[in-house]
Each structure stands twice: as C-alpha cells, then as structure tokens.
Amino acid sequence: MAARREITGFSNPTVKALRALREKKHRKAAKRFLAEGLRLLTDARECGHVPEVLVLATSRDPHPLLAELEAAVDTAGGEVIETSPDILAKITGKDNPQAVAGVFAEFDTSLAALDRTSADIWLVAQALRDPGNLGTMLRTGDAIGAGGLILIDDCADPFSVEAVRASMGAIFTQKLAQARWEDFEPWLRSGPGQLVAASLRDAQPYRGAPYAAPCFVMVGNESRGLPEEYELACDLRVTMPMKGRADSLNAAVAAAVLGYEVLNSLDR
C-alpha cells in the first residue's frame, strides 16, 4: 500500500482546492469533479473510473470495498489522503459526510463520442436548470437501460456535487453529452434515431405510440418547457393524461414516465 498523506488543517491548500470543486468555474478550470460515498465510488470503479485523488475520513470503518478502492487508486498511480470528518464535511459541503470522496477527471461530453446504436433509448434534456432533476434523469436512464443523457443548450452542470449525488452513481454508468440545439439536430439526423417529446401540441397519447429504437426521449426546461421549434422538429409528440389542474409534470418525472413507456414498448 502506498504512503497516505494526512491533512489536519482546514486552511491546507489541498483542502481549499478540493473544496473549490464545488464551484462550477473551478471545476471547469481543473476539469475535475467530486463524488462521494463508498457505494458510488465502487460503482465508478467497476465502470472503469478510478479517482485521481481519494479522500478518506480518519474515522472510517474498515470495509472490503474500501480496501479494493484504495488498491485501485494505488495501482492507477493516484493519491490517497486521510483527513478528519470535519474537513471532509467542509470539502463536500454536507453535514453528515460520507467517509470517502474522490476526485475524478471530467469526461468527454462531445456528441461525436456517443455511439447511438449502443442503446435503444437515450434521454435528452433541454435547458434543464435543476441539478437534482439532472441527476435524477441519469439515475432513471440507468434504470431503463438508456445509453445516456444528452444535455441541450444551457443546462445545470452535470458534474456539480448535487447532480452527481442525485444520480446515485449513474453519472458513471450513463454516457453524457452536451450540445447546442444547432449541433444536436444535424447530428441526430445524420443517423438513425426517433426524436420524441412530451408535448401538448398536436400530440398523441403516450401509451401505445409507435416508438422506435434508437428512441431519443426529450424533455424541456422546468418553467418554459421546450421551444416550439424543437417540438416541431420531433418525429413524435406524445401527451400523458393530466387529470388535475396542472398542465405539466416535473421534468425528471415526465422523462421517467415516458422513458418507462418507451422501454415497455420496445421490449415487447
């Protein structure tokens, strides 16, 4: 086992650098992000993502998965740091921090890196502002066997601590792409793919609609929904029953209800 560096001071420059990863500008500059929790880091490892820096609370309990994680970081030439629970709480911004956190290199999120034929379903979010919704969509994508999540226009940062946390590890299992609509649409039309949106505009019932793989399931911004132009560019517009006063669902909920319907339809 490689030597462990122990950090005891709140003002230590490494603590400051790790803590800065909670802010988007510092993440972008460092091209690194934070993830926390043994289960999540184990998911990451099993998907081939080993943290460059592993931060362990001195108060941690021994665990075989933790030992495997440490070994993987050592093998990859990464660094293991030990620190107090208080300092770890300061780094992750969480009152009851997990006993372990890791620093990962951000992924390539170019559309060109996506293999659309690798999955039957892809989730697409446009101008999604809430990192919790974003992470929840990743988590749902994992559950329905989607290939990944494509973020259109100005979305919340998928590498934020909140999004990574809400993804429950799916940030490591789902592919992630970021693009402007002007780039996404030509890319989509350059190969097979059905673009489907939940919409109130000239839509058919979501249940029993003719979904086709690879199916790109798109939801829009939390307040404004999808721009009309984007809806009109869809191959299929579907609508869910709305029995009450509201005319829309939470964005992550809409993606899940529709995503499960597509899964059930394509799996038949």
Added chain:
Amino acid sequence: MAARREITGFSNPTVKALRALREKKHRKAAKRFLAEGLRLLTDARECGHVPEVLVLATSRDPHPLLAELEAAVDTAGGEVIETSPDILAKITGKDNPQAVAGVFAEFDTSLAALDRTSADIWLVAQALRDPGNLGTMLRTGDAIGAGGLILIDDCADPFSVEAVRASMGAIFTQKLAQARWEDFEPWLRSGPGQLVAASLRDAQPYRGAPYAAPCFVMVGNESRGLPEEYELACDLRVTMPMKGRADSLNAAVAAAVLGYEVLNSLDR
C-alpha cells in the same frame, strides 16, 4: 378596495413574522405557511383557499388575476401588504421572488378528514425526507387524478416553502394527511383500499398487475426504502424493470411511474 398597509423596513415585525414562516417551528407555532406566485395563489383561490395575508411587491405589473386575488382577500377580511421586491425576497428566501406571496392557514391533515371513496388513487409516502420529492409527489398526484398524499411516519414538512414550491399549486388541490404507521394501517383496513408498494421482495411486474380502486400507492424513504413490515402488509408488491446497476428509482419518480400505471390500468 380596502386600505393597503405598506412596509418599507427590513426590521419591521411583520416582515420578521412572515420570514419566520420559512422555519418549521415557527410554522407549527403559527399554524400558517407561505406560498408564492400569482399562478399558485390563483390555483389556491379557485380551490377555495384565500390567503389571510397577501404580500405584493410594489414593482408588480397589473394583472386581472392579481386584482381578483386582492378582491378575494378583501372579501374574506384578509390583509393586503405592499412592500419592496427586496423585502419580498427576504421573506420568501428566493433571489428572484415572485411579485406576490400569501400566508395561508395550515390544513387539517388528519386521516379522519379523508374521504377515500372520493378518488381511485391515493399516494402514500413513508419517511420521505426531501421536500422537493414531497412537493413533486403532490404535483404528480394532481396529474394522475389522485385524491391526495398520505405522509407516514417522519416526513419532510409539506408546508415548507420548498415543498409548496415543488408542488406547483397541488398543495391546494390534493388532500394531505399525516399519520404514524400504527394509525394508518388500522384506518386503511377499516374500509375498502388496496395497498401497493414498489418492492423487490416477492413482487410481480408492475405492468399489468391487478390494481383495484381505491388504490394506495406507497413509496418509502429515499435511502432506506420501506421497512419490511410495511411491505409485507401490502396487498400487492410490484417491481419496475431495472436494467442498469441501480436497484431503485428516486422516490418521486417511482411514485409517478407506478401511479401512471395504476391510472392506465383503472381507466381502461
């Protein structure tokens, strides 16, 4: 139109009292809660909930719905306060506050006040900790035509600003009950009702399961899920496909996917 009181000082006692409603202990003491936004307050009014105090930003634009709201508050003998956008932001804790907020009396949330025959679907959440998830469940309940949301054991406060906001007005359209499991189970069994949970334990596929009205769709705590005892007390345990590494969905997502399935099944 009744006289309007204008408040200009941040340290005004009324501002302090309103702001305090963001904290649970003050809400419980006052038995009052805050809701914001013209659309939400209009939904409330149309459902028979008129705020006791209406707070308007001096910078507001005139709007016919706002005039109706003011008239309703006057008729009900409530108070209308005008204040600056900055003070309104301080009250609601939101950087870009809506131009209007209201103070409402908390509702009766006893099980005894629920008429289970008034709807085919009821949502049930056990130890739900996230106010955003709670509000999202209310919003979903409105969409699927549920009668309301029953909160079991220690849940987030449904009257918190975050839950009310996430409910998008459904806090006023959905019935709300709060109970311990020991009280909920006898109440449930004292009349018609099928208790259904998303579960991995001896469960059948959620698609095509024999749902029956009134159907009580229950989800558990975000981290721990439902206690085994509660799952075993269910009439039906169903499971959604999980194609990836994760073995669970976000609680509000699970409620929505299952809730829409029940709706589709009962509507047939």
